[in-house]
Amino acid sequence: MNPQPHTWLGKYRELLAAIALFLVLDLGVLIFNTYTSHLIERDTAHINTAGELRVYSQQLTKALLTLRMEMQSGDSYQTSQAQLSESYSAFSTALQHLQGLTLGSSGPGASMDPQSRELLDQLVETWEPINTGVLPVLNAATPSAWDVDDAVNRAVTRNVRLMQLADDLTRHLEAQAVSRAASLRYIQLGAIFLASLNFFFIVFKFIRRLLESDRQIEAARQETREILDTVREGLFLLDRDGHLGIQQSRSLPELFGRPVAPGLKFDELIAQLLEPEQQEAARDYIDLLFNRKVKPALLEELNPLREVTLAAGQDGRRKGPTHLSFEFTQVLEQGEVRALLVTVFDISRQMQLARDLAGAEARASSEVESLLAVLDQDPAQVRDFLKSGEDRLGMVNQALQDVQPEARAYAELINFAFRAIHSIKGEAGALGLLEVSRQAHQFEDLLTPLRRRQDLTGDDLIPIAFQVGELRQKLAQIGEVLAKVRRYQEAPVSQHPFVELKKQIEHLALKVAEDLNKKVRVEVNFPQQAPNLDERLLRHLHEMLPQLVRNAVAHGIESEAERLQAGKLPEGTVRVEFATTTEGSLSVSVRDDGRGISCARIRARLLELGHPHELVESMSERELIATLFTPGFSLQEEANEHAGRGVGLDLIRDMASRAGARIRLSTLPNAYTQFTLQFQPAS
């Protein structure tokens, strides 16, 4: 349905062809008309000339006869001689004109049809003897009587024939002109007919195309209308100026609980629905949506209208949904955001479900708390309560099974059950078992109205059986928790925490060594008398020791080749030593027999990182070592999984300060590096 540029011409191709045909036809007819008119004009001239031949022939004969007569009577004959000369000259010129002698090969004679040509030839043939006879008369100043007689004889005998031929030629040429005029008419008629056909074709095509495109537009409009009438979501377009588009889904007013006119400002729409703060967020967000630089994934995440709780109406209630969700999709045109397609969902039900679920979770957690509350009570009392409660519920259950099918027996049963449940409720409340007492209370609520009734039936007992089951389950849960606690207490105590720590350190060191293709031996030594570590200290050790050991293996220990070259054993050693002072404080050292830390190397690295030369040169060894603890500094140029990001020592410093420990670093190039953590004595 979209007009595509390259097919645009195609759509109008036939129309353009028809117009071109029309123009070609017109041009053709115009050329033909001009040509034929020219021919007719020439034919008219020929007809005139042929007619003149007849007159001049007559005049010539008459002039000859007059001349002879005047000569015989001795009169002056100059006038008739001049007339003769004049008519001869006129005849010759006319004939030459017809023959085309004066105009060369392109003259009329050349373009004449065979029949005219033949008539003209006969005319010339008949004229020739007269011409021969007249010439001596014309050329002599005083023509001889014999010459005049001869000329008269030639003219008189041929004049009739000559006139006859001139008439024939005239008629023939006339007939030819009439036929040309007729064909000119036919051609014009034909051309007008074709032009009309062409015109009707154009009109027909054009109208049909208009109708077709009208039909398509109407169908598209109909489809859009059906979609917009049917979707449950609210759909509309939002332009750059914040106006709503003309096309909207029918559900929109229902969702917003108000009429939504096309062209309405989005600000006005949300002003009545949202709190002021949300409105501002929405405006900011829409501004961002029109900004192509912000990434779509981020935009989606930032949508402040994904879950919107609608503000209540003036009467505190509002019709329709309580929660809406807005989704915005960018409508792009040539890389620019032209508008936003806004989709509005009614999420009231989902929100209700989510609230219900959250409520259920909160209840579940309160049940857990209630179960844990039992641990605060005297175990003997709790055990007694569970036992007596179970006995009472068992009795109620038994009574339900044995009851006689009569109203009085039912009433007695209900009273019995009520007393039993009431006792359970009281005892549970005293022991702080709120969940049990709540359940028992619910049971009482069921029994209270039944106690007042006289018309009890067997059906009334069914909910009681159900409630007995529920309450028994609650008691059983408490029993289970207690059993688990007992089992937990009785479980054998696991090994000393140091053993875990040792295992962890060894495992890590070997893993790092393996990854970096080094050989390492780890020794972890505890003091004879293990210090009494509190949980906090142990957690700090778990955080810091792996970092130090990782550093020792990654930075301290050299590769096998380097070690051999330095005259060391191929296998490096990392030793972790625990010691306690007399004051009871703990110190832990991590020592490797690796390359040590060279101040020259730190200097070089600092210069490499672009620090000023004078500053670096003026730094003491202590200051140089201290830079190792600054964030982002690493001696290693290439980072790998275990080192080179300049984060390790900085982190250890932070951790140590949190743990209240001091760090000491001692090192000897090509010999060892030792980090010692000195913890404060436990208070």
Add this chain to the structure above:
Amino acid sequence: MTMKLLIVDDSMVIRNRIARLCQDMRLPNLEIVGLAGDGQQAVALAEQFRPDLVTMDLTMPKMDGDECISRLATRLPETRILVVSALSDKTTALKAIKKGAQGFLHKPFSDDELVEALLELMR
């Protein structure tokens, strides 16, 4: 090409967590150039080290993240900023993005989420 990262958060725990996560194998071209605990420190460090990336908390003492983003956006327009803030801060986050931040990460976040957000920003 190695990119320089500045971590800005008033919580040391968060700072260290982000720093530790940057050792992740998926972020091989990231070098931490500084850790800042407030906006003023962040602006100072950023001007000194000209980081390519900054992770930015919004609620901080001395100078809040909002103000800090405005300053960085003016002085270091090439620096890309990832806002790392609590979920309830959506309105503030929108403002931060409008001021020139390029990414947003909710607190609390998982390791994967932070790595993804940083990778997205490094692209």
